[in-house]
Amino acid sequence: MLNPNAIVDHFYQYFKPMLASDLSLVQHAYRIRCDVYCKELKFEPDTTSDLETDDFDHYSQHVLIEHLSSQSYAGCVRLVVPPKNNRDAQLPLEKYCYDALDKSIVDIDSFERGTFGEISRLAVKSQFRRRSGDSKTPTGAPEVKQTNQAEERRNFPFIAVSLYLSVTAIAKLNEIEHVFVMMEPRLAKHLGMMGITFQQIGPVVDYHGRRAPFYINEGIFHKNLPHLAKPFFERVYNDLADQFSPELSIHNMSHQRTLTVKK
Numbered sequence: 001m002l003n004p005n006a007i008v009d010h011f012y013q014y015f016k017p018m019l020a021s022d023l024s025l026v027q028h029a030y031r032i033r034c035d036v037y038c039k040e041l042k043f044e045p046d047t048t049s050d051l052e053t054d055d056f057d058h059y060s061q062h063v064l065i066e067h068l069s070s071q072s073y074a075g076c077v078r079l080v081v082p083p084k085n086n087r088d089a090q091l092p093l094e095k096y097c098y099d100a101l102d103k104s105i106v107d108i109d110s111f112e113r114g115t116f117g118e119i120s121r122l123a124v125k126s127q128f129r130r131r132s133g134d135s136k137t138p139t140g141a142p143e144v145k146q147t148n149q150a151e152e153r154r155n156f157p158f159i160a161v162s163l164y165l166s167v168t169a170i171a172k173l174n175e176i177e178h179v180f181v182m183m184e185p186r187l188a189k190h191l192g193m194m195g196i197t198f199q200q201i202g203p204v205v206d207y208h209g210r211r212a213p214f215y216i217n218e219g220i221f222h223k224n225l226p227h228l229a230k231p232f233f234e235r236v237y238n239d240l241a242d243q244f245s246p247e248l249s250i251h252n253m254s255h256q257r258t259l260t261v262k263k
Contacts, residue, residue, distance in 0.1 A: 004231045017166040019243040020062035029062045029076035036123035061250045063166040075124035077163040084114035091118040100202040116178035169237040174250040182211045195229035
């Protein structure tokens, strides 16, 4: 019988979630995004700075997964939350995929600004992805041929899961009630098997590949989170809560503009 605490302990031997609380950490996220979205997948144009950024970073909070033995970072994700006092600020899916949202399921326009956000720019570096045939996705998995030990590679599929758990924890810490994401239906299915259940709220569209809009809130998340996954989320949440402070709240974003590096 699987021991959920043993799974978490094993993962934490090699990896740890990090709140990107300063310029240096945010830039690590930008570099991972450049490596994955610009150089590897060609979803975005390459940059001379090796930093992939956009206007949504002005009102985003970033999380990294640290690889402990190399003191490097395996992956990143951000939570985009448009400020209450800026009606022009949008989620990426509002700007690029608004017509894909089925308002009869979830009407984003009925939510107060500042109470909803979007999981965005999730990326795992290629050397921390392992299954063949998935190389065309930012979370997916070419065969790993590096010198990582087999015991360590066992954790690679959990990196993307840990990023989703991390960004869900960040949403809770910031009191964000509603969370959206554009992702591949097969990734949503995989996350659902791991206990992170998103509700599809629109059709599949062509947006960096075949993706659909999905929605989750705290009630849906905790209702469907299985026994095996609860210790993982609790560990991630407590870890990030220790790194979090009111000054780093996503609602207090004035300082974040100094963290955004232009291309």
